[in-house]
Amino acid sequence: MIVTVTPSPAIDWTVAVDSFDFDAVNRATKSTREASGKGVNVSWALHRAGVPTTTVFPGGGQTGRFMDEAFEAAGLPYVRVETGREVRTNITLITPGHSTKINEPGVDLDDEQFEEFAARVLDVGRDAKVVLICGSLPPSMGPERLRALVERLREHVDVIVDSSGEALATALQARPALIKPNVHELAELVQRDIRTFGDVIEGAHAAIDRGAGAVLASLGADGAMYVSAERSVVATSSNIPFVNSVGAGDALLSGFVAVDGDPAERLRNAVLWASSAVAHDSTLFPIRPEFATRITVADVVDRDLPLEESSAPLASTRPSMSLADGT
Numbered sequence: 001m002i003v004t005v006t007p008s009p010a011i012d013w014t015v016a017v018d019s020f021d022f023d024a025v026n027r028a029t030k031s032t033r034e035a036s037g038k039g040v041n042v043s044w045a046l047h048r049a050g051v052p053t054t055t056v057f058p059g060g061g062q063t064g065r066f067m068d069e070a071f072e073a074a075g076l077p078y079v080r081v082e083t084g085r086e087v088r089t090n091i092t093l094i095t096p097g098h099s100t101k102i103n104e105p106g107v108d109l110d111d112e113q114f115e116e117f118a119a120r121v122l123d124v125g126r127d128a129k130v131v132l133i134c135g136s137l138p139p140s141m142g143p144e145r146l147r148a149l150v151e152r153l154r155e156h157v158d159v160i161v162d163s164s165g166e167a168l169a170t171a172l173q174a175r176p177a178l179i180k181p182n183v184h185e186l187a188e189l190v191q192r193d194i195r196t197f198g199d200v201i202e203g204a205h206a207a208i209d210r211g212a213g214a215v216l217a218s219l220g221a222d223g224a225m226y227v228s229a230e231r232s233v234v235a236t237s238s239n240i241p242f243v244n245s246v247g248a249g250d251a252l253l254s255g256f257v258a259v260d261g262d263p264a265e266r267l268r269n270a271v272l273w274a275s276s277a278v279a280h281d282s283t284l285f286p287i288r289p290e291f292a293t294r295i296t297v298a299d300v301v302d303r304d305l306p307l308e309e310s311s312a313p314l315a316s317t318r319p320s321m322s323l324a325d326g327t
């Protein structure tokens with residue numbers, strides 16, 4: 001059982017338009033509302049792939065009930081800690097070639113609610129295979145509370161943290177088994193520029209020195225890397241149609257934890273799931289097995305190769321990219 005924890009869940013309201021003009025009426029071609037948040041997205045992906053999972057989150061009001069109904073209809077096990085406050089709504093605007101987000105701040109928990117939330121996480125998480133704590137923190141939770149939660153969980157189970165800024169930096173002190181930063185989050189964490197594959201490896205090693213067991217770095221158009229003390233593997237995909245990048249990092253993490261074994265194979269599955277997410281307009285993406293042949297996995301052989309500037313995720317492999325034969 002894989003347990004996901006989302007301290008700041010969200011209703012993702014995704015609106016697609018064929019074109020967008022400021023100061024004009026833009027007509028939506030599609031509009032959906034989904035029970036989301038980073039950990040929730042991971043559980044959705046695992047559940048759809050038949051991997052046992054439970055998702056834990058705080059929330060209340062009509063939006064809390066909306067989330068209950070979504071999980072109940074899908075048969076996805078969940079624990080919602082009642083807060084009496086509505087779950088935030090995050091907006092995604094999809095225009096051709098772009099996805100633009102506006103995220104509301106996380107909805108706060110009072111001390112008693114936080115204690116209950118932490119107790120439920122420990123209760124459900126202690127017998128899990130792994131616990132993932134994902135996304136931003138509500139203001140009252142604070143990095144110290146995240147660190148303490150990771151520390152208590154770690155007595156029983158491996159913990160993965162997908163967060164950023166001070167929350168991620170502080171959580172490292174509790175020695176999570178894995179972190180999943182993007183390039184900017186990794187650069188901020190280790191306080192250095194990350195421009196090449198070699199920089200990612202060095203940044204990841206700096207994070208490992210500070211407490212991370214390993215690093216799964218999402219690299220946008222350059223794919224993803226897994227870096228541990230012993231190994232650095234990169235995976236890229238090519239010819240993936242770009243529709244929506246929102247949730248691609250969550251898909252990457254889900255694909256990584258969904259399988260066991262060699263990190264290269266786990267990374268391959270991670271990029272397959274992330275590519276499938278990028279090719280779909282919502283965070284509830286179907287896995288596209290036909291993309292498997294478009295993925296290359298290799299130990300890093302060219303550390304000096306610069307990362308792409310493009311923010312389009314997982315959509316291209318440069319011919320210049322120097323990879324050893326896929327493993």
Ligand SMILES: O=P(O)(O)OC[C@@]1(O)O[C@H](CO)[C@@H](O)[C@@H]1O
Binds near residue numbers: 012036090103246248
């Ligand atoms: O505000 P956070 O917690 O950092 O991110 C929340 C969020 O943007 O992340 C998911 C995509 O990764 C979305 O479902 C959700 O709206």
